[in-house]
Amino acid sequence: MTDLPNVQPGLLRAPDPAALLPQPPSTHRPRLLMLYGSLRERSYSRLVTAEAARILEALGAEPRIFDPEGLPLPDAAGADHPKVAELRDLVGWSEGMVWCSPERHGAMTGVMKAQIDWIPLSLGGVRPTQGKTLAVMQVCGGSQSFNTVNQLRILGRWMRLLTIPNQSSVAKAWDEFDEAGRMKPSPFYDRIVDVMEELVRFTLLTRDIRETLVDRYSERVESHEALSRRVNQSNAV
Template sequence: MPDNTTPNIDDTQFRQIDHARLFPEERPAHAPRILLLHGSLRTRSYSRLLSQESARILRRLGCETRNFDPSGLPLPDDAPDTHPKVAALRDLVMWCEGMVWVSPERHGAMTGIMKSQIDWIPLAPTGGIRPTQGKTLAVAQVSGGSQSFNAVNQMRVLGRWMRMLTIPNQSSVPKAWDVFDDAGRMKPGPLYDRVVDVMEELVKFTLLTRAQSDYLTDRYSERVESLEELSRRVNAPAALGGAETTGD
């Protein structure tokens, strides 16, 4: 029966919490699928080394991992989305259930290389599906100097904007040149232990949420708004050369 204390709610689209969907008895049995992005093209890229070290830990935790190489990825809007590198990135985003973003901090921010990868991921529905919505995310950064959190803080904002479930923990690796050995492996110590913590937490959150990610991100406002209206609103700035702005 409609509740007359909330007259502004559309009762045809309002839903009580569905505990069966929130706590499903059947859950996926396959290995969690995690995509890792890094934000540097240098021959000895510490963000790449950290993403590779993270992937090793994730595989030890039972995950299937893919590391995307951003070399050759065009600037956003400087090539069609059929470009092979763009298509490869988008296919991996559709494949994964969780992501790890690792960026150097450059001029107090994430790198343009890192941001370009994220900018190529569409926000609007592709075939009725938002590629990142409901997927888990862990963020990490490397710095040449003292420890900082500017890049991870920026990536957290982006993760929320992309409707991802960004885990509470994160990794910031200062003086990265002194943290990796000549073979490119991360040295043991508190910084390495923190990376293990972050990957462990990412796997836990992925296992907890992947079966019901669609339900967790189902929104009353979008049930009220038609798909056609939503698509028009999301893509409207594209005609002006701007970026998609939804994601709140």
């Protein structure tokens, strides 16, 4: 360890290939939480999310869509608020997520951001998002843009989510649905199918090895130092 004087001996671990191949793998359906970013009566982000949920069902996943109606602004209520508790319970239940927001003023909506802001990085000693998968999508009122999905990717990384490479941006969303609220055949629809396929694959690949994938040297050092402090305090009593 002479070449790495700043590394604590015993806490730097080479990856174990066997740990990346869990046996037996989980067999339940991938659990996927879906968030959308509009409260409009005819919300295209909700309609896209509903189409994506149907695709996920066909792919063998278990999607659940959170309705943001009634969710208070962040810090305007306590964590015991029913909608906040519902959202956090769903985050804990999930193994991956889908975020779909309209683009408003070149950015995601406040409705979308409020939902994400209510999800803590740590909850009861557990990081509820770390190592879970994420797919991002947006709907546009005009020409195609990628501002919102790019912002959602930044948030996904901040929340320590494994954000998949593919994404969806639906241009002129108002023209992509029929009167019944079903999406018309189009390259936009095909892209959503691509994204959902990829999300399910990444979730199946990573859900059983999530703890291994996000095992960090810095956190092992922090835990080791905290344990040493507790031992020292105990010995001093």
